[in-house]
Amino acid sequence: MVLEVKKPRPMWEILFSTHHTDIGLLYIVLSIVAFMIGGALAIAIRSELFLPGNQGIIPDPNTFHRIFTTHGTNMLFLWLLPFASGIGNYLIPIMVRYKDMAWPKLNATAFWMIPPAMAMVWLGMADFTWYATPPYSILRAPGPAAEMWIFGLKILGISSILGSINFIVTILKMKHPDLPLMKTSLFVWAILVTSIMILVAIPTFAAALIMLYTDRLGISGFFNPAMGGDPIAYQHLFWFTFHPEVYIFAIPAIGMVYEIIPRFSRKPIFSYQSGVAAFILLAIVGFASWAHHMYSTGMSFTEKTVFMIGTLAAVPASAMHVFNWTATMWGGRIRFRTPMSFAVGGLILFFYAGAGGIVNTAMPLDFLTHDSYWVVGHFHLFVMGLITFAFLGFIHYLFPFITGRMYNEKAGMVTFWLLFVGVSMIFLTQHVLGLYGQPRRTFDYIAVEPLIIMNQISTVGAWITAAGAAVFITNMISSAGRGKPADMRDPFQIGEQYYDYTRREPHH
């Protein structure tokens, strides 16, 4: 794989490199591979649900459960997190004007922990859903898949903690002394805030994983009611990590949209300060809302009220970002190249996702939507709509920087439209499916007309999305080898500053 136009290098030199752009490339390639294979699982799930009854695409419920568990775990921890780290690796040292990450070897270590973890998650294929709720996960989930999942996630947690420490030190300590933090790009703020959130959030789940493992061994009973434990305690520990994790996934994506929108609107950001303020606000308030995932576990009225307020409090911060993007575009001379289209598409889907979120947190309505397909549609609008759209937009934007070549713009726009139509069809429909009462994580559904029709719309949307993904990956691979060499000062011909290409020369 020779991606360098100016100075081709053999693959092993990239694999064993500790230079930040090389590690960034490894992260990005690994995460896109994960995105593709995880997506294939999603297509299998949607195709199975095209009609009620067993379609034979997935032979039995057990396989179905293993597939959706692996799909969820893979997409969150092997696509969203590594991709953000990859872009961070490419850009953070450049944006803070330092020669590399603070600790290049630690950086390489953090990356190389991911492939073994990925192997454990994929070879094990656990069946207890991506949140491994006890008592099912400790009493009934078959091993060794469950153990492999637990250790895989353990390794991923350590990897992202090492990565965040590196980012925080690079940003705060290695930043050029002439560059105040308030003059850095909003993407730097996004990575800084995300890294701090990871340090605060992950340890709780890391502890819960150990407790889950000892519970499975039978030597403790933290979450086992038969031994006096409390299964709900796990859910608190889990969501204390993974509600903030939603913002950990989303904030780098928001940072990327902040990189794209002003440049393609050819106008400065409407308000840099409000962007920073919204990041910090989101990071703090994000920790005050974890139990809104647990209204139906039998919480008291007071608890529910507290967490509803905490959740609603996170909305203005997200709304400030949307406002900032819209106001930046307002009156700008917008060029709808692929990155900009993805950013605007992501903005639209983010709005739907946020509106759905308010419905979820309104206590009485949560009992209508919880654990139904509504929730599936809702959070996919975040992770697929906002975050993946921002990521795909940004990989197109960074493509000339990574490869020195231009991707095919027509194929890029085809990717965008297929994904935008496909994703809207899948997930907006699933909201309605949820209101009809179809539960999540079900191998089959009742054969009544509205459910069948909407599952079919959803599945057709999935196929359209798959076509988009195929165009995307073909475009990336063929353009990396045969694309037109890009004009590195301004590859998109929009008269805006691009990243300094000379910084990509490895120093060792």
Added chain:
Amino acid sequence: MGHAMYEWVYVGVVIALLVYVGAASWDVERFLDHAPPDSVVVKVTGQQWFWTFEHEDGTKEVGELHLKKNVPYKFEITSKDVNHAFNIPDLTVMMDAVPGRINSMWVMPDATGEYLIQCREYCGFSHYQMRAKLFVEEGEITNAALEKAAEKLVPASLTVDSKDSAPVS
């Protein structure tokens, strides 16, 4: 470079909407969260992969639940093995069945008919088939306290009483 005024107005509007949503749901949930004191208790037990219902008089039903129309029921929900969720989509009843805990939720079915009961929390192999049937049947209100409550809900001016309803002219 922006005009801070626009953003403050926008944030203000968003916050006002959120306050409205929060207050409205607080008000509704306060009502939904407290079962009427005279509710009839039905014990609901989930286990892999079926539902058992126990009425106040000790009779048990498996896979079927028979309730009376216009009677408030309080479900006391628990599980014997792993987490389940007791869900009647048409009546917006949704509560996790957690082993070692008794969660409660109340409902007053207001229309007769056959409804779907399903499990809404992943619970293993046959989760997708863990269903039961709810039959709501005609039943007269026997409870005095309930009649009182009904009177409160329906304004006296709307109640039709044959003895007093002589034509005004």
